[in-house]
Amino acid sequence: MENIRATKTQEEQWMVQNHVFRIYDLVFRLPPHAQSVNFELRRDNHIEYLTKSLKQLGPNFTVLDANRPWLCYWIIHSIALLGDCLDDKLENGVVDFLQQCQDPNGGYGGGPGQMPHLATTYAAVNTLITVGGQRSLSSIDRKKLYAFLLRMKDASGGFRMHDGGEVDVRACYTAISVASVLNILDDRLIQSVGDYILSCQTHEGGIAGEPGSEAHGGYTFCGLAAMVLINEVNRLDLPGLIDWVVFRQGVECGFQGRTNKLVDGCYSFWQGGVAAIIQRLYLLVNEQLGLPNTFKYDCRTASDNDLSDSDGEPYSDGAASPENDSSQPMQEGKSNASAAIGVNDNGYKFIKGAIGMTPLFNSMALQQYILLCSQEEAGFRDKPGKRRDHYHTCYVLSGLSICQHSNIKEADSPPLPRDIMGPYSNLLEPVHPLHNIVLDKYYEAHEFFTTS
Numbered sequence: 386m387e388n389i390r391a392t393k394t395q396e397e398q399w400m401v402q403n404h405v406f407r408i409y410d411l412v413f414r415l416p417p418h419a420q421s422v423n424f425e426l427r428r429d430n431h432i433e434y435l436t437k438s439l440k441q442l443g444p445n446f447t448v449l450d451a452n453r454p455w456l457c458y459w460i461i462h463s464i465a466l467l468g469d470c471l472d473d474k475l476e477n478g479v480v481d482f483l484q485q486c487q488d489p490n491g492g493y494g495g496g497p498g499q500m501p502h503l504a505t506t507y508a509a510v511n512t513l514i515t516v517g518g519q520r521s522l523s524s525i526d527r528k529k530l531y532a533f534l535l536r537m538k539d540a541s542g543g544f545r546m547h548d549g550g551e552v553d554v555r556a557c558y559t560a561i562s563v564a565s566v567l568n569i570l571d572d573r574l575i576q577s578v579g580d581y582i583l584s585c586q587t588h589e590g591g592i593a594g595e596p597g598s599e600a601h602g603g604y605t606f607c608g609l610a611a612m613v614l615i616n617e618v619n620r621l622d623l624p625g626l627i628d629w630v631v632f633r634q635g636v637e638c639g640f641q642g643r644t645n646k647l648v649d650g651c652y653s654f655w656q657g658g659v660a661a662i663i664q665r666l667y668l669l670v671n672e673q674l675g676l677p678n679t680f681k682y683d684c685r686t687a688s689d690n691d692l693s694d695s696d697g698e699p700y701s702d703g704a705a706s707p708e709n710d711s712s713q714p715m716q717e718g719k720s721n722a723s724a725a726i727g728v729n730d731n732g733y734k735f736i737k738g739a740i741g742m743t744p745l746f747n748s749m750a751l752q753q754y755i756l757l758c759s760q761e762e763a764g765f766r767d768k769p770g771k772r773r774d775h776y777h778t779c780y781v782l783s784g785l786s787i788c789q790h791s792n793i794k795e796a797d798s799p800p801l802p803r804d805i806m807g808p809y810s811n812l813l814e815p816v817h818p819l820h821n822i823v824l825d826k827y828y829e830a831h832e833f834f835t836t837s
């Protein structure tokens with residue numbers, strides 16, 4: 386980190402310290418003609434498009450591809466963000482279908498009988514949590530899932546996507562995210578994963594998929610979220626990461642995924658999510674910058690945002706909590722949830738903590754890009770000229786929710802009308818930025834998996 390910082394000029398250093406993102410407010414101030422533009426979210430059209438798509442997948446989801454849990458997640462998460470839900474028949478169909486994708490030895494494949502894969506496991510778990518309720522949540526075989534995650538663990542500390550598959554930051558995130566939300570995260574899964582992710586932070590400040598590759602928004606989100614969940618985020622060069630992400634918002638108002646590439650609506654979540662996570666890490670950012678932990682421009686006090694252990698020690702190098710002696714995998718019929726609660730609760734503590742920074746990006750500008758450039762009559766796209774799809778609908782809506790809630794001061798408080806581009810009826814459900822699950826459903830799952 387020393388070396389990275391030493392290559393920066395005094396001016397760059399100054400800009401980070403004074404939160405350069407504030408400059409975006411000047412650059413992207415709304416032009417007068419924007420007053421007459423229709424910024425309305427076409428909520429009903431989006432819900433109709435998504436619900437129809439889910440029904441078209443058929444009662445048995447018989448389309449032949451390896452992405453079916455992803456399709457479920459993209460569609461059902463989007464519907465949840467829009468504040469709607471599925472009828473019982475559709476919900477039960479989804480739970481039954483994902484049950485068929487669950488491997489006898491744990492984890493979920495892309496379809497019935499397909500080999501389990503970390504990406505589709507993440508998609509299936511997030512879907513089942515979003516559906517919610519006893520039937521859906523209890524359909525996840527956590528003991529076998531734990532065994533699958535352990536089998537995917539690589540000697541490098543990272544995870545591989547599937548048996549014999551590639552090791553990358555995406556695999557680390559999907560493994561850690563599901564383990565955390567299902568309350569099966571323990572020291573064996575965490576072991577050295579922070580070293581692997583750290584080795585992927587590049588000279589630019591963002592995080593790459595593998596050591597030596599180029600920093601990219603998708604992997605940066607994965608690496609950062611995983612580091613928070615394992616309580617090792619202070620090992621990253623956070624000022625360097627801020628430097629990188631704030632310059633990824635382009636003059637088009639959307640985010641790009643990497644340097645010198647075109648903006649794309651889906652990065653509204655990948656990069657916007659990174660910014661939203663960093664907003665809750667202000668104590669650590671200040672610590673790394675050698676600044677006192679007081680923010681004159683904000684109403685937070687340092688103690689509000691202390692992501693610390695109960696003994697008051699700040700988030701530190703992934704040292705397991707005393708109660709987290711979870712060196713044994715889950716036993717048959719018995720969750721080791723209470724043993725592992727120390728590490729598993731990082732996601733909960735994180736979302737309940739105060740938000741110490743104002744947004745790191747221009748939220749109103751990004752909302753303009755989303756509503757005017759990404760939004761179609763129904764569904765969302767990468768950019769004008771591209772076609773809508775479920776992936777972009779999911780991540781553009783997730784990014785819109787991040788924008789709308791980027792100015793709130795504490796968890797569970799509603800945004801002000803001035804933070805919503807267009808009418809207040811555009812407001813979406815808030816998400817947990819580490820898992821990208823709507824908050825109400827996250828809370829329900831947290832309760833379910835800490836008590837069962």
Ligand SMILES: CC(C)=CCC/C(C)=C/CC/C(C)=C/COP(=O)(O)OP(=O)(O)O
Nearest residue numbers: 504555559601603604607642643646647649
């Ligand atoms: C949870 C999970 C599975 C996360 C996945 C994260 C993610 C989106 C990774 C991005 C992968 C990547 C290198 C895309 C570049 O595509 P490109 O070259 O077409 O796009 P670009 O020009 O915008 O970089």
Ligand SMILES: [Zn+2]
Nearest residue numbers: 649650651767
């Ligand atoms: Zn995209």
